[in-house]
Amino acid sequence: MTLRQVLVEMSVMEQRYRAVQDVLAGSSVTDVAERFGVSRQAVHRWLAWYQEEGLEGLADRSSRPRSSPGQTSTEVEALICELRRNHPRWGARRLVYELGRRDCPGSIPSRITVHRVLIRHGLIDPTPRRRRREDYRRWERGRPMELWQLDIVGGIQLADGGEAKVVTGVDDHSRFCVIAAVVRRATGRAVCIAFAEALHRFGVPEEVLTDNGKQFTARFGRGGGEVMFDRICRENGITHRLTKPRSPTTTGKVERFHQTLQRELLDDVEVWADPEEAQAAIDVFRHEYNTERPHQSLGMAFPTNRFTAQSTEKQIPLRLPPTLDTTIPAPRKPLLAPPPVPPSAAVSATVAAASSATGDDVGLAVEVTRLVPASGNLTICGQQFWLSPTRAGLPVTLWADTTVVHLLIDGVRLKTVPSRLTPTHLRQLLADDAQPAGPPPITTGPVQAGAPIEVERLVNATGLISLAGRQHPVGYHFAGRRVTVRLDRGLLQIAADGVLLRNLPNPLTAAEAASIRDARPAGPPPTPSPEPVRVERRVSCRGALVIAGQRIHVGNAHAGRTLVVEAADTTFRILDGDQVVAEVPRTTTKSIARFKARKPEPPRSKRPSTPPAKATVG
Template sequence: MRELSVTEQRYRAVLAVISDGETVSSVAARYGVHRKTVHGWLARYECEGLEGLADRSHRPRSCPHQIDADVEAAIATMRSAHPGWGPRRLVFELARAGVDPVPSESAVYRALVRLNLIDPSGRRRRDRKWKRWERGVPMELWQMDVVGGFVLADGRRAKALTGVDDHSRFCVSAHLMLRESSPNVCDGLAAALRTYGVPGQILTDNGKVFTGRYNRPPVEVLFDRICRENGIEHLHTQPRSPTTTGKIERFHRALRTEFRTDRIFGDLATAQAELDAWVHDYNHNRPHQALDMATPAARFLTGHDAAITPLRPPADTGAAHRPDASRSDGTWVTRRASAVGVVCVSWQQVCLGVAAAGRPIDVWVTESVLQFYDGDQLLRTQKRDSTGEVRVKRSSAPQRRPRVTASVTDQPT
């Protein structure tokens, strides 16, 4: 005996009322449902026929506390332009842009997950064995180090002497040099001392340009001599202990991701000019989460006692992930961008830029937003203005293709 489907059972209940003349109460009692449910089946059958008796989505028509589509699109735009921005920074930028009401950090995080801009499985648990420390006033301690990765057009590679104030995270040195030699490093140190004055202490690792205590026999290098002659106490980390200089290492991460060291500079002077401009923005305009979203300059120039706060895990900088074709909250369609990079979906035109001109673009269509992908690369997230049916001109589950070539010149291997 064949088992009846849900739609067939509902259809028989409707026929029992319409054709056989049974009461709604008796039919509801026989099928074990409420009278309102039977009335609903009758209304759906009258409006839509047999198709109206099929199961429908249980998703609510609206969610009063969900982020507005305009704000969600703004969050996606900010995250795509600044992959290092987490929920806290995004909330700060939305408030600065005048968004009202400002969503919570947890709401922004859920929006990033919903838009496939973060991988929730990639979150790392907080490591509680490290102890947070911070000097109480500016100019008490500088952390300094040397970082590489600056590629010049002639094939040479430059390095930078970097330094931050421990209390304020103010960058006091970002001096580029072609060779990591003791005179070049000390030129950067001397420039920082002339500009900002003499700190009480300087903390470095045990590199040969910083100390000669591991030489046989131990010697005083030029860096040590400058510190001694200026009354600066030179502190060293333990071997293989990079977490001791965690603030300068975190500055290096911001340097790589925000200043973009993965590009080619014309010459050393051009690279230094661009680096100086970025450092000025870092010091005076960029809010710092460890300073309760204040700028380093606000704390360095008007020093106050440090407030000890718990250590936060690093921000997730993972790239966007394509939605799975099996998801039920959206549909994949494919469009080819025009000669000027415009894509049309359901009579809504979106410009992706000339870099996407003529390329096949995969579009993830939901009820509120459109997400445009070139291969695995998310190009743009746009609020959906149209409500009509979206035609699937090509494949409903597009294949991955190579992404649009980035405008930044890649490093030579």
């Protein structure tokens, strides 16, 4: 038997012991290392282990490093897990973006590091992709209005048992939603009306991309010929491109918009009263999607930052079929300037306007009362005001002039929006049932530098509001509410109906605050809420809960239960239903950042039952 075969049969520990004994017997380290087939450094390392720990020091040991300087800190991991639990739809890329906007302790981790943290803590289930990301061929047009992607999506269940559809369209370069029209039946005529309205508002794109639906093409129709959509494209110089059959990834951008629409809006409502109610809600979502929601494929920019409508110089008269042109309603919010008027016509129009205007039109303001319709979308003289179906049937008072409209219910101002009413509209309202208005409910006008300001904002589904081109978290529990944001030096106050909801540090500089759109001089400070803030916390297995960094022990009898905590200025009161469990003084100055329990209490039907005690004989 050779020496190599003998060494194979020997254990690793025995080989190291033989080598150490040979060196201690007088052999040189070089000869021993050559005979055992290892380096001289390994033999020196074995000698050191044997001298320090004896024979046990020659056993195999882990090669794991004692320290890892590049390891993600526990504070960053806790912040990642907190953001994910509060916003379950945020992925790794969105979390990296949000960490950059917050005071992240230490360096910001990479996307793959955040992904591994989520897997390690069980917040996502790692599933292999069917196709790798690099297997897809990504493409994007180089400028806006070069290509629109159009499609139709369902999923709107109506109270009468029917299902409405949504005609959608996005700009390929900017992901700007140009079409989001609810129709009862997705006929070719309904699709063309929605398409023509978008052409009126934004201009004519160079190309459109659709699938092979019968509303868009007669490619697979029996009779062949040309459908109305193809005719509109041909007469307006639009190149109509079709996808391959059974290739939905070709129109991937509009399909991705469908997924966002379904998750963030349509899944939250099971049944809609009518298409008008669904259209009003989709209009609000569409505005938020275009102007206030960061898009990952755009480097977390907003679609409106990359979209530009067609200029009036390049705009040509829109040609529509005669039977369709008469049915196109006027655009609800024109984004293009009117076509140029000849000089002679402009002079005539100016003289006519001057002759019809009177001195009474200056400062003309009216007050009118209307009932909120079932859809929650009130329309006056062509201007729409979204008030939510929850206020259906309530009388709302509108204070309106040519610059601003205030909406009030029972004397409490709900919101203030820019006015699109003309003096003619105001005189028409006075002739009907309106009354001359008194002083406005709030002061509007130019904002002075350094003075307190306020602005109306709608909190989106993830608890964020848009200020100065960036999104700021105000609380997930405020999602869907319209609030008044008041900026007073270093304080940001969230209020509704004149009642203070939350105080936060002001994240904006003076220059950023001056650039906020729709800002106005602030009125009096909101009154503190008479009711304490109520939050939920789940008691740990040791009978404790944590709120705003303060640990409160409530007893092991409540372990695993979800309790309600009433947070006042000086105390915390813990409630189990209507029963007061504990009331302790508040020793923390931190603000409450989480209002829902991380893990809800399991229903009683799914709780493990206590096994019955065994009967004993004796």
